[in-house]
Amino acid sequence: MSDPARSASFFDTLRRIGKLAAPYFRSEEKWKARVMLAVIVVLNLLAVYMLVLNNQWFGRFYDALQNKDQAVFWREIGVFCWIAAGFIVIAILKFYLTQLLQMRWRAWMTRNYLGRWMADHTFYRLELARYATGGDAPTPDNPDQRIQEDMQMFTDYTMTLSMGLLNAVVTLVSFVGILWVESGTASFTLGGHAFTVPGSMVWVALIYCAVGTTITHLIGRPLIGLNFQQQRYEADFRHHLVRVREYSEAIALDRGEKVEHGQLDLRFGAVLKNYLQLIKAQKNLVAFTASFGQASVIFAFIVQAPRFFSGAIQLGQLMQVNSAFGRVQDSLSWFVDNYDRVAVWRATSDRLTTFDAAMRAHADASPALSREIGATDGLRATELDVALPDGTLLMQHTALALDPGDTVLLQGPSGSGKSTLFRTFAGIWPFARGKVALPEEAMFIPQRPYVPDGRLRDALAYPRPAAEYDDAQLKAALDDALLPALADRLDDTDTWSQKLSGGEQQRLAIARVLLRKPRWLFADEATSALDTAAEETLYRRLSADVKAAGGAMVSIAHRASVGAFHDKRWTLVPSTEGAAARYTVTST
Numbered sequence: 001m002s003d004p005a006r007s008a009s010f011f012d013t014l015r016r017i018g019k020l021a022a023p024y025f026r027s028e029e030k031w032k033a034r035v036m037l038a039v040i041v042v043l044n045l046l047a048v049y050m051l052v053l054n055n056q057w058f059g060r061f062y063d064a065l066q067n068k069d070q071a072v073f074w075r076e077i078g079v080f081c082w083i084a085a086g087f088i089v090i091a092i093l094k095f096y097l098t099q100l101l102q103m104r105w106r107a108w109m110t111r112n113y114l115g116r117w118m119a120d121h122t123f124y125r126l127e128l129a130r131y132a133t134g135g136d137a138p139t140p141d142n143p144d145q146r147i148q149e150d151m152q153m154f155t156d157y158t159m160t161l162s163m164g165l166l167n168a169v170v171t172l173v174s175f176v177g178i179l180w181v182e183s184g185t186a187s188f189t190l191g192g193h194a195f196t197v198p199g200s201m202v203w204v205a206l207i208y209c210a211v212g213t214t215i216t217h218l219i220g221r222p223l224i225g226l227n228f229q230q231q232r233y234e235a236d237f238r239h240h241l242v243r244v245r246e247y248s249e250a251i252a253l254d255r256g257e258k259v260e261h262g263q264l265d266l267r268f269g270a271v272l273k274n275y276l277q278l279i280k281a282q283k284n285l286v287a288f289t290a291s292f293g294q295a296s297v298i299f300a301f302i303v304q305a306p307r308f309f310s311g312a313i314q315l316g317q318l319m320q321v322n323s324a325f326g327r328v329q330d331s332l333s334w335f336v337d338n339y340d341r342v343a344v345w346r347a348t349s350d351r352l353t354t355f356d357a358a359m360r361a362h363a364d365a366s367p368a369l370s371r372e373i374g375a376t377d378g379l380r381a382t383e384l385d386v387a388l389p390d391g392t393l394l395m396q397h398t399a400l401a402l403d404p405g406d407t408v409l410l411q412g413p414s415g416s417g418k419s420t421l422f423r424t425f426a427g428i429w430p431f432a433r434g435k436v437a438l439p440e441e442a443m444f445i446p447q448r449p450y451v452p453d454g455r456l457r458d459a460l461a462y463p464r465p466a467a468e469y470d471d472a473q474l475k476a477a478l479d480d481a482l483l484p485a486l487a488d489r490l491d492d493t494d495t496w497s498q499k500l501s502g503g504e505q506q507r508l509a510i511a512r513v514l515l516r517k518p519r520w521l522f523a524d525e526a527t528s529a530l531d532t533a534a535e536e537t538l539y540r541r542l543s544a545d546v547k548a549a550g551g552a553m554v555s556i557a558h559r560a561s562v563g564a565f566h567d568k569r570w571t572l573v574p575s576t577e578g579a580a581a582r583y584t585v586t587s588t
């Protein structure tokens with residue numbers, strides 16, 4: 001995958017961020033969102049106004065001190081209390097509303113992305129697309145991280161950084177005026193010419209911060225790419241940990257701990273290596289920003305010292321200029337202070353942009369396979385081309401038909417594409433072309449059924465709600481699928497995918513079929529883990545059920561005994577040398 005953080009220009013990134021942020025403010029929640037944002041902006045402006053009041057207060061207060069004017073001193077203490085109270089109320093409101101908006105925004109964005117990811121098999125196809133060649137659509141890694149972490153970071157950073165920038169700009173505008181007036185005119189001679197500079201401290205601040213920003217950018221530039229990589233290494237590490245947990249039994253049986261440990265070490269090593277580089281880059285930046293910050297504490301005093309000691313200005317004015325300089329310098333240093341965060345923000349939004357673009361590309365792609373439901377009495381596949389993600393053709397110009405009452409055994413060598421043909425019929429395989437028509441949606445039993453954790457009745461009814469069936473129906477399905485021992489455990493909650501044996505999970509998948517009673521059934525190695533007697537009982541039942549319902553069944557099975565329960569054969573035969581596709585399908 002390309003690294004957009006490195007290639008995109010700053011304005012390009014801003015455009016991307018705008019594109020990611022805008023949909024929420026145009027969504028069904030737009031009025032709530034816009035009003036909240038407007039209030040937050042007003043609160044930020046008010047906060048700056050309080051700073052201006054505070055600066056003016058500084059002037060009056062220090063003058064009172066210098067003049068030893070007690071009456072003014074106490075009056076100004078009272079004024080300060082009011083300013084401080086306003087400041088506190090604004091700070092609380094600002095914090096609360098900002099967090100609230102951020103949370104709502106994240107919730108909306110997460111739901112929106114989740115909806116798009118789960119729709120139209122996008123979650124499955126994006127995984128497939130990672131191995132595909134030839135497409136120019138971006139291929140995002142670790143969608144889980146993008147949905148769970150990036151969304152939170154994006155909304156957080158967008159809010160805090162944009163409000164911070166707004167604050168900086170408004171503070172700058174407000175205090176530049178004060179600084180201009182209070183810092184007076186500087187006169188100096190250079191090369192025999194006398195110069196007078198109005199608002200001298202404004203220029204000093206500008207030059208000071210321009211130098212600071214440029215140096216920051218030069219020192220901090222590597223952080224953008226490093227942050228981008230860091231998130232990816234962390235996600236890879238986490239992903240591998242999850243895989244070890246999921247396949248714990250298989251790994252333990254294989255004695256694969258050493259290999260997995262090595263793999264985990266490798267991934268964690270990548271995390272650490274990048275992190276070390278990140279720390280080093282950050283250290284340089286911290287060294288500079290800390291020096292820059294410290295220098296600014298005394299910088300204005302040094303520049304103003306001659307005017308103060310010559311008596312041209314009072315202590316109050318000196319303090320006011322110093323505080324105004326501090327504010328101007330603070331705002332101009334926004335970039336210096338936030339470089340780190342801007343780098344993370346940029347990396348996060350780049351990752352979300354890739355994810356968004358991949359989902360869009362998927363949604364916009366017109367499927368090469370036309371799939372029609374309801375227009376025929378049976379399955380009709382015509383001109384069917386099925387390929388692998390890398391473009392290799394498994395079968396070409398294939399025509400297949402399935403009529404009510406048919407029971408077909410799909411045969412062929414391992415890896416020839418039997419399951420892939422099922423995926424094509426199901427409409428989830430994107431590398432297929434041609435036409436498939438079905439009378440209604442069929443039910444598929446995959447090679448490895450998915451058994452969710454939780455209550456047994458939910459796992460049995462999956463993906464339908466368990467409430468659709470009563471206890472008698474659920475128990476009967478378990479009995480008929482040769483799982484009577486589970487019939488009394490409908491309300492038990494467990495990690496079924498780890499507790500049930502392979503054969504029990506296959507029987508649970510068959511129990512689902514018996515419960516749903518589909519007319520059109522595609523079973524992929526549905527009984528491969530069962531003994532022959534159980535296999536015979538279940539196939540006899542399934543075949544009788546679909547025939548009675550006026551439908552049909554296609555099964556993939558390697559065991560010859562299964563053939564007895566099927567009237568027809570579809571066979572994938574290796575093609576002759578030089579043929580475009582690897583296999584040809586014969587129907588007998």
Ligand SMILES: Nc1ncnc2c1ncn2[C@@H]1O[C@H](COP(=O)(O)OP(=O)(O)OP(=O)(O)O)[C@@H](O)[C@H]1O
Binds near residue numbers: 388
């Ligand atoms: N997601 C994928 N990405 C790349 N190749 C894939 C993917 N899924 C399947 N394939 C490849 O497609 C080919 C056909 O796979 P498929 O599972 O359809 O074979 P099969 O005939 O059902 O095999 P078996 O009898 O062993 O189950 C195999 O070479 C497999 O490696």
